[in-house]
Amino acid sequence: MFDNLSEKLDKAFHILKGHGKITEINVAETLKEVRRALLDADVNFKIAKDFTARVRDKAIGQNVLTTLQPGQLLVKLVKDELVDLMGGDVAGVNLSGNPTVILMSGLQGSGKTTFSGKLANYLKTKKNKKPLLVACDIYRPAAINQLHVVGKSIDVEVYSEIENKNPVEIAQNAIKYAKANGFNLVIVDTAGRLAVDEEMMDEIARVHQAIQPHETLFVVDSMTGQDAVNTAKAFNDRLNFDGVVLTKLDGDTRGGAALSIKSVVNKPIKFIGTGEKMDAIDAFYPSRMADRILG
Numbered sequence: 253m254f255d256n257l258s259e260k261l262d263k264a265f266h267i268l269k270g271h272g273k274i275t276e277i278n279v280a281e282t283l284k285e286v287r288r289a290l291l292d293a294d295v296n297f298k299i300a301k302d303f304t305a306r307v308r309d310k311a312i313g314q315n316v317l318t319t320l321q322p323g324q325l326l327v328k329l330v331k332d333e334l335v336d337l338m339g340g341d342v343a344g345v346n347l348s349g350n351p352t353v354i355l356m357s358g359l360q361g362s363g364k365t366t367f368s369g370k371l372a373n374y375l376k377t378k379k380n381k382k383p384l385l386v387a388c389d390i391y392r393p394a395a396i397n398q399l400h401v402v403g404k405s406i407d408v409e410v411y412s413e414i415e416n417k418n419p420v421e422i423a424q425n426a427i428k429y430a431k432a433n434g435f436n437l438v439i440v441d442t443a444g445r446l447a448v449d450e451e452m453m454d455e456i457a458r459v460h461q462a463i464q465p466h467e468t469l470f471v472v473d474s475m476t477g478q479d480a481v482n483t484a485k486a487f488n489d490r491l492n493f494d495g496v497v498l499t500k501l502d503g504d505t506r507g508g509a510a511l512s513i514k515s516v517v518n519k520p521i522k523f524i525g526t527g528e529k530m531d532a533i534d535a536f537y538p539s540r541m542a543d544r545i546l547g
């Protein structure tokens with residue numbers, strides 16, 4: 253995960269290690285390399301520039317050069333800033349309501365269906381919830397089948413209406429069904445398109461409006477870098493979602509989405525997906541992620 257970024261940051265800090273006493277020039281050089289590392293990780297230019305400007309200001313403010321271990325202090329300032337960039341504190345999922353209703357949004361292929369299953373399984377085992385998964389993709393029968401396969405693998409019931417072409421009705425009926433049958437968690441998996449389009453946005457906005465979920469999550473493939481950030485913005489403009497799920501972090505992602513999304517939509521990353529299996533889900537801890545990046 254983020255190996256390239258880790259390596260580049262490590263190299264940037266090497267500049268400091270080579271000197272007995274570091275100078276303002278060494279700090280400037282290091283921060284330039286840090287900025288380059290962020291840009292290489294597909295962080296957008298402004299975010300990367302602001303990042304190093306903040307670290308520089310703090311370094312000046314704390315008189316880094318006159319401290320006993322200026323190199324270490326600078327690394328710490330970079331770490332703190334990385335944590336802030338990724339959201340600061342851990343953000344939990346809102347489990348109020350009976351049933352708690354969680355709506356999944358995102359593009360096709362982002363990992364929504366897989367994540368719906370992972371989350372159902374996670375909340376079933378960790379929070380003792382009784383989940384119902386809801387298939388609201390009315391366009392692709394394969395997507396409905398896929399959710400049934402997922403549900404079966406984790407022993408969670410799946411609600412679907414093959415003949416109904418109205419996702420708002422399906423979602424509403426599913427919630428009624430959940431109430432009548434003792435489910436205290438409803439996870440609604442919605443249809444996604446390959447790119448953001450108005451029709452899809454209208455549809456999910458209608459479902460959102462009708463069921464008033466306690467939690468709306470936006471699922472995004474972390475391999476898509478800057479595109480992930482643009483898609484997040486489009487969905488957030490329409491849904492004002494509560495949190496982000498970054499999938500496929502087990503792949504060779506550069507890190508741009510993880511590092512940029514919070515500053516662009518001001519919503520926390522709540523979960524990460526780290527594989528295709530149902531247990532490949534983790535809560536997102538900005539501080540742990542920063543530690544990992546800095547090695």
Ligand code: GDP
Binds near residue numbers: 362524525528
């Ligand atoms: P949807 O169209 O948004 O519902 O996406 P799917 O859940 O069908 O996922 C698309 C593909 O990505 C599938 O082949 C999944 O197995 C795969 N996938 C989903 N999440 C992850 C993940 O965290 N890591 C990896 N490696 N693959 C994932």
